[in-house]
Every structure is written in structure tokens, then in C-alpha cells.
Amino acid sequence: MTAPIARAAIYHFRHTLATPITTVMGPMTHRPALLLRLEDAEGAHGWGEIWCNFPPDGDLHRARLAARILPVALAGMTADTAAPFDEMLRRLHRLIIQAGEPGPVAQIASGADIALHDLRSRRAGQPLCAILGGTARAVPAYASGISPGKAEDQIARMRAMGYRRFKQRVGFGPDDGLPEAERSVASLDRGETMMLDANQAWDLATAQRQLDRLAPLGLIWMEEPLPADAPVADWLTLAKGAAMPLAGGENLTGAALDAAIAEGALHFVQPDICKWGGLSRTRRVARAALAAGRTYCPHFLGGGVGLVASAHLLAAVGGDGLLEVDSSENPLLSVFSGRGLALENGAFPLGDAPGLGYDPDVAGMADLLVSREEVTI
Numbered sequence: 001m002t003a004p005i006a007r008a009a010i011y012h013f014r015h016t017l018a019t020p021i022t023t024v025m026g027p028m029t030h031r032p033a034l035l036l037r038l039e040d041a042e043g044a045h046g047w048g049e050i051w052c053n054f055p056p057d058g059d060l061h062r063a064r065l066a067a068r069i070l071p072v073a074l075a076g077m078t079a080d081t082a083a084p085f086d087e088m089l090r091r092l093h094r095l096i097i098q099a100g101e102p103g104p105v106a107q108i109a110s111g112a113d114i115a116l117h118d119l120r121s122r123r124a125g126q127p128l129c130a131i132l133g134g135t136a137r138a139v140p141a142y143a144s145g146i147s148p149g150k151a152e153d154q155i156a157r158m159r160a161m162g163y164r165r166f167k168q169r170v171g172f173g174p175d176d177g178l179p180e181a182e183r184s185v186a187s188l189d190r191g192e193t194m195m196l197d198a199n200q201a202w203d204l205a206t207a208q209r210q211l212d213r214l215a216p217l218g219l220i221w222m223e224e225p226l227p228a229d230a231p232v233a234d235w236l237t238l239a240k241g242a243a244m245p246l247a248g249g250e251n252l253t254g255a256a257l258d259a260a261i262a263e264g265a266l267h268f269v270q271p272d273i274c275k276w277g278g279l280s281r282t283r284r285v286a287r288a289a290l291a292a293g294r295t296y297c298p299h300f301l302g303g304g305v306g307l308v309a310s311a312h313l314l315a316a317v318g319g320d321g322l323l324e325v326d327s328s329e330n331p332l333l334s335v336f337s338g339r340g341l342a343l344e345n346g347a348f349p350l351g352d353a354p355g356l357g358y359d360p361d362v363a364g365m366a367d368l369l370v371s372r373e374e375v376t377i
């Protein structure tokens, strides 16, 4: 019998940006990261990460909320508890309804689910991908978060680190940023390709018009051209007429995510382990996506712990999916990945060391630490 979880420490970091990042949701003025360290009664530990990018200052709320709800969510649990994300949501079900906050609670449960898996794999002396059913391998990756106005510099910097696939933001600014995207594609070297992300900016008619314009660019995919909760019929209409595959999933949960896979609107399925589902639910979703002939591509935007955990899941699940590596300014991503963001032979490597393979250097980022709260479970 594995020892129960005894303590949780919530580390809240923030990196303030000199120049805000423009997004469809508004300006991003800082990069937050919320890391979770769980320790069991025998001193074994594991790390997880809680999604907290939006709304502005939503990271403050989640840091406080995590300290309040984790003692209930994790009481009596061990690293061997089956389907921990589902169990935590079951325990917090009434609170979620009463508070009207399914998102933040699910994001905290997701981080705890990841930390439990890391703890279990460290105890077993195996890499995280092994207890998820796979073997350590390097996973192909792409550089995301390319912004209009910064694209040339971002692409050059990521290219120097081995990246050959780049994803640019569109859906805002003059002409929805499409002329910028077209210039980026025209600037690519031989063997390089792009995908675009509209972050839910368009309605069906606009999306159809924009995708017609973009068809000659040879994109790998078009991501979230419609709101994630647009009628399935709209997604299917768009997918049928589009000259490129559609991608999405970071804003879908539960039955909506299952339906998106089953209906076939999305070719690239992009759940986020830190936002909904942790590793236990997302592994099921990813396997269902592969079984339905889709491609699992982890969505990720945060600090390095979630990135490396996403890489382990991708390695374990298999398929032709690509790891999303954000190229916007964020030392919390590169430092907490344990190895920086550079690719080796075109892929993001994973070693055989237990768990994630390292401990995030939280002491080294003390100047960006907003708070560290420890609670007894």
C-alpha cells in the first residue's frame, strides 16, 4: 500500500513582460506559472502544473483556490489512486456548481493529477512515459506563439534551436493578421512549414472566407477558426469545405471533447493536460483520438513542468502528433523544462530518469516567486 499524500506546496511565479503579448483575448502583460509539489507520508514527491493564463490575474485566484481545495481533493489519496482527476472532480462536484467555476477547479485537479503520476513514476524508478504505457523517445515539436509584429525574430530564434514548424497567431489586427501570416510563410526556408491559430476569432462565414484565402499556403492546420462552442454543424461545414485540416481541443472538455473527436470536425485534437483532465483523462482522450483516425497534439501554454509532462504523454500515446513549444518570452517555460527548449535532431528528447526526469529549479527562479503556500493534506 503506497503512502497517502501528506503535503502540497503551491509555487506561484510571474514574469512581467516589457512588451505585452497581443492576443484575441486582450493583452498578456505577464507570464504566470503555478507549480504544485505533492509529497507523500514517506517523503516521495511529484510535480504538477496548473493552467492559469487567463483572465488577467486569474493566476492569483488559482493559487489561493488551490490551497483551499487540495486538502479535500486529495485527502487519503495515494499515487496509486485510479483515475485521480475523475475522483477529485467527484469530490468537488457540489463546490463547482455552487461557485460556478468548473474551469479553475478542473485546472487545479489537472495539476494534482499530473503530480500524482510523477510521484508514482518516481517511486517506481521509471520515466513518466513508462507508467503511461510507453517508452522514452524524442517527440517531434513545433514552435507556437508566433505573433504579428514579432514573427521574423521569433521564427529566427526558434529556427536556431532546431524548429522547422511554426504556428502564428491570426484573428486580430488589420485584415485579421493574414498579410503578416502570408509574409511569414513566404519567408520560410525549404523544408519548413506553418500552421495558424485564430483563437476562436471568426464566425462561420468569416472563417470560410479566410480559409479560402489561406488555401494556397500549404498550412499543416488551421486552429480554432470558430468558437469552441460553435454548433457542431458549423464545424463540420467548415471542415468539409476547407482545403486544410482543422485543429482544436484546448477549450473543449468532457462530452464536447468526445463529440469533437467522434464527429470528425477536428483532424488534430489538442487537449491540454494542465487545463482539463490531467494525465489520466487526457490519455483516454488521446487514445480515443488515435483510434478514430485523428492525431493527438498536446496543447500547452505555461511553465516547463506542464511542457515536459505533455511530452511524456505524447511519447506514451504515440501517433504523429507534435509537441507545442511556446516561442514567446517566458523564462518560466525554458528554466522549468529542466533543459531549455532546443531540439536535438529535430525533436524534443526525453530521458530514462524517473518521473519527469528532473526537479524544476524553483530556487533558481526565486526572484520571480510571488508566493509559496504549503498545506497539509
Ligand SMILES: [Mg+2]
Pocket (backbone or CB within 6 Å): 197, 199, 223, 224, 250
Ligand atoms: Mg491555440
